[in-house]
Amino acid sequence: MPTIKARVLRYEPSEEGLLRRLGAALVVHWDTLSEVQQVMFLHQANMMSDKDETVQLKEQLELFIKKYKATGED
Numbered sequence: 231m232p233t234i235k236a237r238v239l240r241y242e243p244s245e246e247g248l249l250r251r252l253g254a255a256l257v258v259h260w261d262t263l264s265e266v267q268q269v270m271f272l273h274q275a276n277m278m279s280d281k282d283e284t285v286q287l288k289e290q291l292e293l294f295i296k297k298y299k300a301t302g303e304d
């Protein structure tokens with residue numbers, strides 16, 4: 231498994247839509263990932279630095295995935 235550590239992803243404001251699309255793709259296919267992959271992505275997401283820091287991030291991420299993973303519209 232890759233090393234999980236605090237990271238910062240620097241990108242241009244014009245690339246934020248690309249990042250949202252990648253994140254959305256991951257969420258709608260969440261159930262196709264192995265449990266090991268799911269845990270890895272959740273741990274890494276929890277360690278990512280963001281301009282909008284939040285409390286209870288781990289719980290918020292889990293609730294977000296649960297809410298949207300099967301609702302990707304065609």
